[in-house]
Amino acid sequence: MSGSSLDGLDLAVVEFELSNKEIKAWNLLKAKEVKFPKKLKDRLAIATKISAKELALLDHELGIWMGMVSNEFIGETKMEVDYIASHGHTIFHMPSDGFTKQIGSAAAMVALSGTSVICDFRSIDLAHGGQGAPLAPIVEHYLYPGYELYLNLGGIANISLHSKDSIIAFDVCPANQILNKLAAEKNLPFDEGGCFAANGKLNNELLEKLEADPFLAEDYPKSLDNNTLQEYYFPLFDQSPISTEDKLATAVQFIANSLAKAINKSLSKEKVTATTLNLFVSGGGTFNTYLIEKIKLALPAVDLHFPSKADINFKEAILMALLGLLRILDKPNSFASVTGASKDTVNGSIYKS
16 A cells, blocks of 8 residues: 555555455454655656656556565565555546546566556446545444544545444545645654644644635545645645744644544534544554644544554555455445445456466
8 A cells, every 4th residue: 555645655464264255354464664765756746747658657667666565575474475455556536537546557566576466446436426435444344343433544534434324434634645744844754743733833824724625615425636735735835934833733733623523514414413432543643642632622522542553554555455355255345325436336456467
């Protein structure tokens, strides 16, 4: 899994025990993160602005690198791996236009790793009128059940509301992509623990501009395109004359406010009346203690629950393994109630070794 925050490539070996095509047990055997080589990371950061030929070349070269890294990782584990499930790196996600684009050539990965690859986990859903996102409710439903609410604090923050009858889920707002961009002003990959944000002051003028994004008021199902960050959010921070600390403090408050509004709105719309609600929190932003404090303050009636560090770090890689497994089993790996598609769909293209 390669996330929108460009942290690197997450790899996980996941073992599933099956009975009559049902998952009886699962285990995360080994996992690691591999940072992108600087030149590759720099090219991925501007991939929306390059030519079609350059994008095709980047797709091929990323696939070669991902295949090499996967092959090395499999060698390190000394395990027999049946399939690689690869999300690829999202360049465009434009469900309103009916398409999404992830790069990282599966053919190149097969050639370099010698292992069959399953990829393209969004396109069938989009073809049936869905958003192709978010995918997280699948892993929540199958592998982390038992909570009413789920929050993923990744490059983009998304939430899920699970009931007996259905699951609704949607992207809420930018999260780590903004925080990491601001941390880069301090020559850091991220604001560890939210320390710089905690030393900043809220800037209401910037907060009002951030909260004016029309996407925030849209009804779900919905998903946020990375280009919105480049075109709307990043310029607001770039043009603001305030300190980096104040920008970070304002960004954290914006994320907490947006999540609280989205969760309360969805609870009201879905007529959820429980007095106590449990929220399962995962994603890299979970380690930002200042952000978590602000979310707790914004949602006083919700109890936050956190999985193990391995689950937080590699939940999305585990998700990819699950999506690949469901594809092999020919079972839906995208839910219509989440994406707005006309039906549940089985997504994934298989490249045989």
